[in-house]
Amino acid sequence: MKPRYFVAGNWKLNKGAAESATFMKALSGALPAGAARDIDVVIAPPFTSLPAALGPGPKDVSLAAQDVFWEDRGAFTGEVSASMLRELGVRYCIVGHSERRLYFQETDRMVNLKTCALLRNGIRPIVCVGERSDDRRAGTMQSVVKFQLSSALFDVSIKGPDELVIAYEPVWAIGTGNVATPRQAEDMHEIIRRTLEKCFGVDIGSRVRILYGGSVNTDNIGGLVDMDNINGALIGGVSLDLDKFIRIITLISQKE
Numbered sequence: 001m002k003p004r005y006f007v008a009g010n011w012k013l014n015k016g017a018a019e020s021a022t023f024m025k026a027l028s029g030a031l032p033a034g035a036a037r038d039i040d041v042v043i044a045p046p047f048t049s050l051p052a053a054l055g056p057g058p059k060d061v062s063l064a065a066q067d068v069f070w071e072d073r074g075a076f077t078g079e080v081s082a083s084m085l086r087e088l089g090v091r092y093c094i095v096g097h098s099e100r101r102l103y104f105q106e107t108d109r110m111v112n113l114k115t116c117a118l119l120r121n122g123i124r125p126i127v128c129v130g131e132r133s134d135d136r137r138a139g140t141m142q143s144v145v146k147f148q149l150s151s152a153l154f155d156v157s158i159k160g161p162d163e164l165v166i167a168y169e170p171v172w173a174i175g176t177g178n179v180a181t182p183r184q185a186e187d188m189h190e191i192i193r194r195t196l197e198k199c200f201g202v203d204i205g206s207r208v209r210i211l212y213g214g215s216v217n218t219d220n221i222g223g224l225v226d227m228d229n230i231n232g233a234l235i236g237g238v239s240l241d242l243d244k245f246i247r248i249i250t251l252i253s254q255k256e
């Protein structure tokens with residue numbers, strides 16, 4: 001049996017506090033009946049919008065942060081810790097997004113430290129991995145993704161499959177309109193699945209949710225989530241549009 005589907009919207013540097021509150025209120029009224037009961041729905045607003053998004057949102061929609069620092073406190077100007085996120089009521093946090101790797105020089109080691117800090121504080125990491133177009137052209141995409149994943153999960157232990165989420169996001173597909181085909185995505189998800197089973201054993205590793213991310217929209221989501229190891233999506237651009245985001249949730253809920 002497939003694990004429960006999971007849909008997360010990554011708002012990146014969009015929507016301030018007021019706009020986030022408005023969106024979450026509207027989401028509350030527009031979610032198809034029972035959808036958020038059957039699917040994990042998560043929104044990742046910018047840090048400063050988290051408190052505003054928390055209040056008016058549907059009770060069964062969770063919030064994610066888009067990043068975290070690995071220390072709990074100290075002289076780290078500008079950083080936000082996992083314990084601070086937990087205090088706000090944040091349940092998930094994206095780590096290792098390719099934009100952070102590219103623009104903020106985030107390394108595999110940092111992704112591992114952040115993953116460990118989140119788990120230590122009871123927040124579920126959404127760990128992003130994905131190859132660049134050069135890697136795919138060179139045929140090294142599988143080893144690149146396997147290396148990113150095993151580095152991120154070094155010394156990580158979980159007690160159950162829901163404590164961790166993986167997002168396969170090929171860099172060439174993010175924000176480009178070039179979505180991976182369901183077959184391309186599933187091939188990588190199978191490799192990720194085997195790695196998870198090796199890290200955590202088959203019982204847990206076979207049930208950790210693996211999301212696909214990269215130019216997901218209302219036309220391509222159905223074919224993607226039909227694949228055995230695609231358990232949902234991490235959605236950037238389209239998650240900013242309430243109607244389209246709801247449509248995606250509806251389409252996935254019809255797969256149940």
Ligand code: PEP
Pocket residue numbers: 010169173174175176213214215216234235236237238
């Ligand atoms: C993302 O940034 O995580 C993402 C998947 O973006 P988009 O859906 O816009 O490609």
